[in-house]
Amino acid sequence: xxxxxxxxxxxxxxxxxxxxxxxxxxxxxxxxxxxxxxxxxxxxxxxxxxxxxxxxxxxxxxxxxxxxxxxxxxxxxxxxxxxxxxxxxxxxxxxxxxxxxxxxxxxxxxxxxxxxxxxxxxxxxxxxxxxxxxxxxxxxxxxxxxxxxxxxxxxxxxxxxxxxxxxxxxxxxxxxxxxxxxxxxxxxxxxxxxxxxxxxxxxxxxxxxxxxxxxxxxxxxxxxxxxxxxxxxxxxxxxxxxxxxxxxxxxxxxxxxxxxxxxxxxxxxxxxxxxxxxxxxxxxxxxxxxxxxxxxxxxxxxxxxxxxxx
Numbered sequence: 001x002x003x004x005x006x007x008x009x010x011x012x013x014x015x016x017x018x019x020x021x022x023x024x025x026x027x028x029x030x031x032x033x034x035x036x037x038x039x040x041x042x043x044x045x046x047x048x049x050x051x052x053x054x055x056x057x058x059x060x061x062x063x064x065x066x067x068x069x070x071x072x073x074x075x076x077x078x079x080x081x082x083x084x085x086x087x088x089x090x091x092x093x094x095x096x097x098x099x100x101x102x103x104x105x106x107x108x109x110x111x112x113x114x115x116x117x118x119x120x121x122x123x124x125x126x127x128x129x130x131x132x133x134x135x136x137x138x139x140x141x142x143x144x145x146x147x148x149x150x151x152x153x154x155x156x157x158x159x160x161x162x163x164x165x166x167x168x169x170x171x172x173x174x175x176x177x178x179x180x181x182x183x184x185x186x187x188x189x190x191x192x193x194x195x196x197x198x199x200x201x202x203x204x205x206x207x208x209x210x211x212x213x214x215x216x217x218x219x220x221x222x223x224x225x226x227x228x229x230x231x232x233x234x235x236x237x238x239x240x241x242x243x244x245x246x247x248x249x250x251x252x253x254x255x256x257x258x259x260x261x262x263x264x265x266x267x268x269x270x271x272x273x274x275x276x277x278x279x280x281x282x283x284x285x286x287x288x289x290x291x292x293x294x295x296x297x298x299x300x301x302x303x304x305x306x307x308x309x310x
Contacts, residue, residue, distance in 0.1 A: 015060050019070035021079040027070050032095035036067045036124045038117070041084075041091045043075050048107035048309065049090045055110045056092070059117040066121045088305045094120045102293045106305040116292055119206035122173065138164055138171065145177055154181050172198055176207035183214045191215055213289040221253030234263075241267060241274045245282065252286065261286060261300045269307050280304070 019027050019039065028037050040056055042049035053071070060069045074081040074089060084093060084100070094102040094116075102120060141164050148157035158181040164174035175194050182191040192215060198208055224230070230247040234240060244267050251260035264286070267279035283304065290297040 015063075015065060015067070016057055016069045016071065019072040019077070021072075021077040024072075024080045028095050029098045031068060031070075032099075033097055035065075036120045037095045038067060038069045038120065039093045039095065040069060040071045041074050041081050041086050041089050041093075042071060043073060043089055046089050052090045052092075052107040052113070055108070055113040056117075058110070059114045062114070063117055063121060067117060067124075087302065088309060092116075096120070096124045103298065104292055105298075105301045106308065112288070115204075115206040115209055118204075119292065122206065138167060142173060145174075149177070149180075154184050157181060170197065170199055172202045172205050173207055176205070176211050179211045180207075180214065183211065183218060186218075188215055188218055210288060210291045213285060217252060217285060217289050221249045224250035224253050227251060227254050227256070238270070241271060241279070245275075245278060248279075248282065257286070257290070257296055261296060265300070265303055265307065268304070272308075 017027060028039055031037050038056065038060065040049075040053060042053060056069055060067055072080065074086065081091075084091075088105055090107060091105045092103055093100045101123060102116070104116065108116070141160055145157045145160040145164070148154070148160060158178060161174045161177040161181065164171050165178065168174070175198050179191040179194040182188070182194065191211065195208060195212060195215070198205070202208060224246055227247070227250045230243060230250050233243045234247045237243065244263055248260045248263040248267075251257075251263060261283065264279045264283040267274065268277075268283070272280065283300065287297045287300060292298075
């Protein structure tokens with residue numbers, strides 16, 4: 001079954017496959033035990049899919065065999081999409097070791113698609129044939145750190161990242177992890193210093209980009225006023241979009257992430273075009289700072305897609 005020409009370069013095709021409900025277990029579940037597999041749920045009538053598809057194929061081609069892409073037309077293959085609760089398209093899932101580990105909804109800029117693919121490859125242990133590092137225990141330590149972060153135990157995560165840096169002082173994921181720890185603690189200067197130790201060639205690493213976005217947002221959020229004052233101002237005049245944008249930033253500064261996202265989504269629904277789509281642009285920065293796999297970001301992208309494409 002062929003989905004037709006997506007406009008991607010021919011070089012991408014060797015790592016791109018047209019999937020189906022019947023072949024999902026073999027093409028995705030089993031294949032992901034060998035290398036990461038990205039699944040793109042799309043349809044011929046979907047405009048954003050026509051933008052995202054070529055960007056995904058380009059990023060997968062650039063990975064040079066480190067990851068594969070399976071494209072599933074939801075109209076022809078509704079079963080798997082239903083099982084994974086795909087509610088809007090395009091929807092993308094990433095699988096490693098037979099399990100979904102990351103994903104997003106809606107068309108992303110090409111740069112963010114590349115970050116998504118890079119993050120997936122790194123999470124899976126790097127491209128085939130890459131070196132594990134000077135110490136064999138680093139991959140296991142990284143898994144411990146990620147588990148600690150998932151449990152919001154930042155003190156434990158920091159101790160593990162410190163141990164990794166003791167073994168490999170320029171380990172990018174550990175430097176980014178420690179920087180993120182300091183952002184959480186409010187020590188932006190220390191976070192900046194740690195990111196400054198990242199080698200120049202790794203500045204575009206997805207983890208580094210995420211932490212840098214967090215630092216930028218934290219610095220900008222400091223300029224916001226008190227939440228209570230801005231909340232009252234926005235409630236008094238819901239059409240005052242600047243007050244609502246300021247409130248979203250104040251929420252973010254106060255670590256009320258869900259409220260910040262809700263406010264921006266409300267703005268987009270009320271007046272998407274205001275100030276050159278300032279609310280949507282700010283929301284994308286929030287998602288970048290949270291990271292693609294963060295539950296708030298995943299839910300927020302789903303809700304944004306519903307607003308934009310419903």
